[in-house]
Amino acid sequence: MKKNSTDFLEERLRLNKQVLTEGGLVTKRFFNLDEKAFQPGELSSKHKELLGLVASLVLRCDDCVSYHLVRCSQEEVTTTELIETLEIGLIVGGSIVIPHYRRALDFWLNITNH
Amino acid sequence: MKKNSTDFLEERLRLNKQVLTEGGLVTKRFFNLDEKAFQPGELSSKHKELLGLVASLVLRCDDCVSYHLVRCSQEEVTTTELIETLEIGLIVGGSIVIPHYRRALDFWLNITNH
Amino acid sequence: MKKNSTDFLEERLRLNKQVLTEGGLVTKRFFNLDEKAFQPGELSSKHKELLGLVASLVLRCDDCVSYHLVRCSQEEVTTTELIETLEIGLIVGGSIVIPHYRRALDFWLNITNH
Amino acid sequence: MKKNSTDFLEERLRLNKQVLTEGGLVTKRFFNLDEKAFQPGELSSKHKELLGLVASLVLRCDDCVSYHLVRCSQEEVTTTELIETLEIGLIVGGSIVIPHYRRALDFWLNITNH
Amino acid sequence: MKKNSTDFLEERLRLNKQVLTEGGLVTKRFFNLDEKAFQPGELSSKHKELLGLVASLVLRCDDCVSYHLVRCSQEEVTTTELIETLEIGLIVGGSIVIPHYRRALDFWLNITNH
Amino acid sequence: MKKNSTDFLEERLRLNKQVLTEGGLVTKRFFNLDEKAFQPGELSSKHKELLGLVASLVLRCDDCVSYHLVRCSQEEVTTTELIETLEIGLIVGGSIVIPHYRRALDFWLNITNH
Numbered sequence: 001m002k003k004n005s006t007d008f009l010e011e012r013l014r015l016n017k018q019v020l021t022e023g024g025l026v027t028k029r030f031f032n033l034d035e036k037a038f039q040p041g042e043l044s045s046k047h048k049e050l051l052g053l054v055a056s057l058v059l060r061c062d063d064c065v066s067y068h069l070v071r072c073s074q075e076e077v078t079t080t081e082l083i084e085t086l087e088i089g090l091i092v093g094g095s096i097v098i099p100h101y102r103r104a105l106d107f108w109l110n111i112t113n114h
Numbered sequence: 115m116k117k118n119s120t121d122f123l124e125e126r127l128r129l130n131k132q133v134l135t136e137g138g139l140v141t142k143r144f145f146n147l148d149e150k151a152f153q154p155g156e157l158s159s160k161h162k163e164l165l166g167l168v169a170s171l172v173l174r175c176d177d178c179v180s181y182h183l184v185r186c187s188q189e190e191v192t193t194t195e196l197i198e199t200l201e202i203g204l205i206v207g208g209s210i211v212i213p214h215y216r217r218a219l220d221f222w223l224n225i226t227n228h
Numbered sequence: 229m230k231k232n233s234t235d236f237l238e239e240r241l242r243l244n245k246q247v248l249t250e251g252g253l254v255t256k257r258f259f260n261l262d263e264k265a266f267q268p269g270e271l272s273s274k275h276k277e278l279l280g281l282v283a284s285l286v287l288r289c290d291d292c293v294s295y296h297l298v299r300c301s302q303e304e305v306t307t308t309e310l311i312e313t314l315e316i317g318l319i320v321g322g323s324i325v326i327p328h329y330r331r332a333l334d335f336w337l338n339i340t341n342h
Numbered sequence: 343m344k345k346n347s348t349d350f351l352e353e354r355l356r357l358n359k360q361v362l363t364e365g366g367l368v369t370k371r372f373f374n375l376d377e378k379a380f381q382p383g384e385l386s387s388k389h390k391e392l393l394g395l396v397a398s399l400v401l402r403c404d405d406c407v408s409y410h411l412v413r414c415s416q417e418e419v420t421t422t423e424l425i426e427t428l429e430i431g432l433i434v435g436g437s438i439v440i441p442h443y444r445r446a447l448d449f450w451l452n453i454t455n456h
Numbered sequence: 457m458k459k460n461s462t463d464f465l466e467e468r469l470r471l472n473k474q475v476l477t478e479g480g481l482v483t484k485r486f487f488n489l490d491e492k493a494f495q496p497g498e499l500s501s502k503h504k505e506l507l508g509l510v511a512s513l514v515l516r517c518d519d520c521v522s523y524h525l526v527r528c529s530q531e532e533v534t535t536t537e538l539i540e541t542l543e544i545g546l547i548v549g550g551s552i553v554i555p556h557y558r559r560a561l562d563f564w565l566n567i568t569n570h
Numbered sequence: 571m572k573k574n575s576t577d578f579l580e581e582r583l584r585l586n587k588q589v590l591t592e593g594g595l596v597t598k599r600f601f602n603l604d605e606k607a608f609q610p611g612e613l614s615s616k617h618k619e620l621l622g623l624v625a626s627l628v629l630r631c632d633d634c635v636s637y638h639l640v641r642c643s644q645e646e647v648t649t650t651e652l653i654e655t656l657e658i659g660l661i662v663g664g665s666i667v668i669p670h671y672r673r674a675l676d677f678w679l680n681i682t683n684h
Contacts (some may be wrong), residue, residue, distance in 0.1 A: 322550025
């Protein structure tokens, strides 16, 4: 089940639009706030995306991991930086994280054309 | 992957039957107790289903969320009440809940014929 | 370690002030949004607090549970309504929830002067 | 904060009594079912307690871990068997489990008079 | 979506190879350590696999559950022992575990040719 | 309950020694691996500590958070960098993270002499 970043992002966009149309003010503001938290500050966008990635990995959410992987590739994260981040997630979160690590790496290699 | 409430409930029923056939006394009694907890008391069935929904959402179990959505539609929960409940789940559980919120809303709009 | 609602709320207030002073805009807006999600809509404040309570219980956060218990007592939740809510949390979240159920009930009886 | 198994069990008993007095039928039946699940079947009480222990450890509930440690000592689990179980919990659950491992071992050495 | 143990193990092997090729030293050593933790000690391989199973179940990871089910069938766990283990996971982890219990049992019956 | 970094680290050291004395080879190797994952690579020690911090925060482990805060202060993380990291944890993990955010900030201000 090779996932392609375009397909992934299109489906995500479709469902997000639905959420923003049907959801209330709390939903809309939460989405804005989510974006805001990842804007560059003293920490760069790249490092913030890696923080979002490791948080998503230890909480074991494949969709969130995939999204941050797309963003990481846009921020020109190297494969070594990615692996170092996944390894911190693996140590902190344990072997239960491995299936998500496997899928994350597969998606990463796919979207970065390895 | 549009899910239809009939398909969802039929597959659920098939697997539950298997669990109740093969499982032991603890399983059977747990299933009874689960049903009992959602019967109306001082709180109505509707409000209990919303409690089950938000608990399932923050624990991020799509199957449990889908089941409570079917029950919520039977209890005539409005879309606004549903959104208010999902928004509490979103605030309490954070952005990690969003993929489940997206799928929950999509399933809800589907089963309530929006 | 009997907790008193005044002590609990004062310590919470002191730490919240510190968070709002030192935290950034994302923090401040999140706190506003959190408040907003629990304001009455089609669902009453009381039912929203019960949703917050069950979500906090299954996620097993004593501080969050205590806060929602104080709010539930202000919204005149009855002990039976409370128990029905805790029981849904118990069924959904399992025996791992029991220590939090025990502490929640002890705090509730304390703040409602049983 | 050396915990002693007698103190731990007495406080637990006091709060459980309160839960069983104030709680509803769902609570009472859940407690019965919890006991029933740990009664010897094809798996011995000892092995069931180790299952309860590792489940409590990866879910990171100190009270549940302490309770199963008391039960493990009654079932004459050896320190090596205990360590092997904690190590499976550590690998599955990751470094986030370490603070609970540390407290579990400290409590174990205390209640088994090492 | 009947899963077959051969398909499951082949896909797992393919992704694990990729992880071990692309991953760093921390990844490789973690995988070794994971294997080591399940080697027989004072506790047998069979009992260790049941520990891994219940930990995976309460953490609700289907892939991890499937893997331990394959290993349990190799260690000649009986269906009754399996059910007793799943029931402990159900009691500890609550109804949120049920969808995983359902899929676990379906996979078990499939790989053991019931 | 103001915690002081010296007290915190001494108690941690005492319990870690006990774990390393009583624990098996899996434990010792896991501790080594944990250390190894945080050594500088393409990512600096500072950024790895921030990754460890946000992972600990969303998994809601106060002890792990405190440890990474001590390490962050040694790596000369600024208060703004810290807040930006905590805010990502807050958005990803939701309001259930707030009590840990509050305690983290209080500990941070304490150990950095604000």
